[in-house]
Amino acid sequence: MWADALTKFGNAAGAVVVFVAVLLLIFFAAGRATGRVSKPLAVTIFLGPALLLLAVGLIVPAIRTITLSFYNDDSSKFLGGSNYTWVFTSSGEQQILLNTLLWIIVAPVVTTVLGLVLALLVDRLKHQGLYKAFIFMPMAISFVGASIIWKFVYNYRDPSQPQIGLLSQICLWLGWHNPPNWILSHPLNNFLLMVIMVWVQTGFAMVVLSAAIKAIPDEITEAAVLDGARGWRLFQYVTIPMIRNTLVVVLTTVMITTLKLFDIIRTMTGGNFGTQVLANEMYSQSFTEFNTGRGSALAVILFVAVLPLVGYNIVQLRRERATR
Amino acid sequence: MPTVTFDKATRIYPGGTKPAVDALDLDIADGEFLVLVGPSGCGKSTSLRMLAGLEDVNGGAIRIGDRDVTHLPPKDRNIAMVFQNYALYPHMTVADNMGFALKIAGVNKAEIRRKVEEAGKILDLTEYLDRKPKALSGGQRQRVAMGRAIVREPQVFLMDEPLSNLDAKLRVQTRTQIASLQRRLGITTVYVTHDQVEAMTMGDRVAVLKDGLLQQVDTPRNMYDRPANLFVAGFIGSPAMNLVEVPLADGGVKFGESVIPVSRTAVDEAAAAGDRTVTIGVRPEHLDLVGEGDALAKDGGKGLAVTVNVVEELGADGYVYGTAKVGDESKDLVVRVSGRAVPQKGEVLHVVPRSGETHVFSTSSGARLSD
Numbered sequence: 001m002w003a004d005a006l007t008k009f010g011n012a013a014g015a016v017v018v019f020v021a022v023l024l025l026i027f028f029a030a031g032r033a034t035g036r037v038s039k040p041l042a043v044t045i046f047l048g049p050a051l052l053l054l055a056v057g058l059i060v061p062a063i064r065t066i067t068l069s070f071y072n073d074d075s076s077k078f079l080g081g082s083n084y085t086w087v088f089t090s091s092g093e094q095q096i097l098l099n100t101l102l103w104i105i106v107a108p109v110v111t112t113v114l115g116l117v118l119a120l121l122v123d124r125l126k127h128q129g130l131y132k133a134f135i136f137m138p139m140a141i142s143f144v145g146a147s148i149i150w151k152f153v154y155n156y157r158d159p160s161q162p163q164i165g166l167l168s169q170i171c172l173w174l175g176w177h178n179p180p181n182w183i184l185s186h187p188l189n190n191f192l193l194m195v196i197m198v199w200v201q202t203g204f205a206m207v208v209l210s211a212a213i214k215a216i217p218d219e220i221t222e223a224a225v226l227d228g229a230r231g232w233r234l235f236q237y238v239t240i241p242m243i244r245n246t247l248v249v250v251l252t253t254v255m256i257t258t259l260k261l262f263d264i265i266r267t268m269t270g271g272n273f274g275t276q277v278l279a280n281e282m283y284s285q286s287f288t289e290f291n292t293g294r295g296s297a298l299a300v301i302l303f304v305a306v307l308p309l310v311g312y313n314i315v316q317l318r319r320e321r322a323t324r
Numbered sequence: 325m326p327t328v329t330f331d332k333a334t335r336i337y338p339g340g341t342k343p344a345v346d347a348l349d350l351d352i353a354d355g356e357f358l359v360l361v362g363p364s365g366c367g368k369s370t371s372l373r374m375l376a377g378l379e380d381v382n383g384g385a386i387r388i389g390d391r392d393v394t395h396l397p398p399k400d401r402n403i404a405m406v407f408q409n410y411a412l413y414p415h416m417t418v419a420d421n422m423g424f425a426l427k428i429a430g431v432n433k434a435e436i437r438r439k440v441e442e443a444g445k446i447l448d449l450t451e452y453l454d455r456k457p458k459a460l461s462g463g464q465r466q467r468v469a470m471g472r473a474i475v476r477e478p479q480v481f482l483m484d485e486p487l488s489n490l491d492a493k494l495r496v497q498t499r500t501q502i503a504s505l506q507r508r509l510g511i512t513t514v515y516v517t518h519d520q521v522e523a524m525t526m527g528d529r530v531a532v533l534k535d536g537l538l539q540q541v542d543t544p545r546n547m548y549d550r551p552a553n554l555f556v557a558g559f560i561g562s563p564a565m566n567l568v569e570v571p572l573a574d575g576g577v578k579f580g581e582s583v584i585p586v587s588r589t590a591v592d593e594a595a596a597a598g599d600r601t602v603t604i605g606v607r608p609e610h611l612d613l614v615g616e617g618d619a620l621a622k623d624g625g626k627g628l629a630v631t632v633n634v635v636e637e638l639g640a641d642g643y644v645y646g647t648a649k650v651g652d653e654s655k656d657l658v659v660r661v662s663g664r665a666v667p668q669k670g671e672v673l674h675v676v677p678r679s680g681e682t683h684v685f686s687t688s689s690g691a692r693l694s695d
Contacts, residue, residue: 217409223411226403227399229428
């Protein structure tokens with residue numbers, strides 16, 4: 001076994017050495033080039049590998065996906081836009097679009113508002129670093145891990161048995177003797193899944209918003225206090241407008257994460273019980289139903305939906321950088 | 325318009341033991357322009373912020389008119405403040421910045437607009453009312469900050485070094501504008517600065533603070549002519565007053581080779597405190613040069629010998645920075661000379677103080693002894 005590992009390691013090291021040698025050779029050759037060829041050669045050598053990787057990893061697959069979305073399940077027959085028509089007209093798919101829409105509105109808004117409230121509250125505490133660390137910690141857990149944790153929380157057992165689901169047990173303690181099977185209850189289950197997303201992302205929102213609030217100069221707050229603004233009105237007229245850009249960035253960032261949401265659904269319900277969303281449906285169509293055309297069409301829709309959010313985010317960041 | 329009274333007002337910062345402002349007693353008259361001045365860390369800004377309500381008062385009281393405002397929140401004190409960096413709201417237009425206090429107070433929109441436009445006219449901001457602060461120059465932003473204070477028609481104006489972010493020329497210009505605006509509006513004003521020239525030129529009265537303690541409150545003229553102690557003497561005036569520690573002698577004090585007369589009471593007071601020396605203060609313009617010939621005839625001595633190090637020529641006159649040997653140590657002195665007859669570097673001048681223009685301070689306590 002050791003010998004095998006050693007051979008493999010030796011091969012890998014050999015490959016690296018050969019790679020570096022080839023690179024050095026190319027650089028050496030380029031360095032010796034003079035006159036009119038030297039500049040285009042340098043551009044090619046430095047830009048070439050990046051462009052190649054970009055093409056292989058991003059551009060070609062994107063074009064291919066868009067092309068495939070106009071073909072049938074095994075990509076043998078051109079269908080025109082009928083895959084798209086199916087997404088927007090089939091009742092199952094409409095439910096998925098509705099779920100996705102619900103997700104990208106509710107989850108980011110709740111996350112941002114909760115993050116803002118926590119930022120305001122925690123900033124007034126002693127040892128705020130400690131509390132912030134605790135609130136931020138779920139951010140370090142993958143969505144799959146978080147989902148497994150919450151699967152236990154939402155676990156259902158017959159009320160007469162000892163419970164392992166925290167939510168059910170709390171309901172029993174509070175005197176609700178017959179709590180439902182949470183994950184099966186539509187449409188409640190959608191919101192229960194959103195709680196996981198909020199739980200993971202709130203720490204991020206809190207930390208970023210807390211930094212933005214602290215960046216407001218003290219004098220401006222003091223001036224507003226002297227002008228008679230206190231409490232809610234200070235918040236409404238001074239704090240909120242001054243962290244507006246950050247709020248938008250946080251909201252759109254969480255929105256993009258939500259739009260691409262896949263892991264939570266996959267782990268918790270597999271898309272059953274009326275909880276399916278776009279990204280998971282794309283996977284199911286492509287790799288469970290083996291309908292490449294429909295899967296590709298869903299991927300393209302997802303891509304087009306994310307574009308404006310990403311674009312808006314970039315513009316916003318640029319503007320912020322320009323004002324600094 | 326009301327008066328402002330600091331009655332033994334004290335501020336101790338949390339965690340500290342030494343007060344930042346120590347039992348400040350100050351009466352500011354109705355409509356007066358009072359300047360708080362002192363080196364950084366002297367407590368002048370803290371005093372202002374205590375009056376504004378931005379800083380807690382740990383002892384004593386602050387009154388505006390007859391009203392005790394010591395523990396009132398800022399908004400109930402009817403004051404307006406201009407901050408050093410203006411603290412304009414970056415997301416609001418100039419007009420919204422100026423009208424914000426009125427908006428919070430629930431004044432109707434037409435009334436706000438009328439008042440803002442009025443203030444805009446006074447401050448020459450009419451064409452900028454719909455711009456954001458970002459699009460204004462430093463001087464314009466400063467005027468917006470002033471406008472924000474004016475629009476509120478407060479009982480008291482507070483200004484915290486409002487000119488320190490302007491360039492030198494604009495600062496001089498704005499200085500007179502603020503002073504004349506204050507006289508026109510007649511609003512009681514407390515103005516904080518570290519610049520003694522600003523203090524002397526703008527204030528009806530000047531209050532000098534050091535280490536949280538009030539040193540002297542007086543009109544600029546009196547502050548210059550009769551500084552109450554060594555610190556004020558050294559702080560007010562530019563270039564600073566020459567302060568020389570000299571031994572007591574028969575009939576006065578020994579200043580170099582001359583004996584200069586000092587009042588009997590001053591000598592007695594110094595002697596009573598057990599001092600053998602006093603500190604003599606002479607402003608640069610009150611040191612007269614004595615020639616070789618007339619010196620003996622005049623005072624029976626050649627005065628103090630000063631070796632010239634640097635000469636600053638300002639046109640009309642010049643300042644000579646030199647070193648003199650006083651007792652065993654060498655002492656830096658500044659002498660004002662006529663711009664037409666400046667000495668060369670390395671030359672030795674003999675100087676005596678002009679009679680009646682010397683200030684005598686106790687070496688041990690620093691207090692003024694002469695009257």
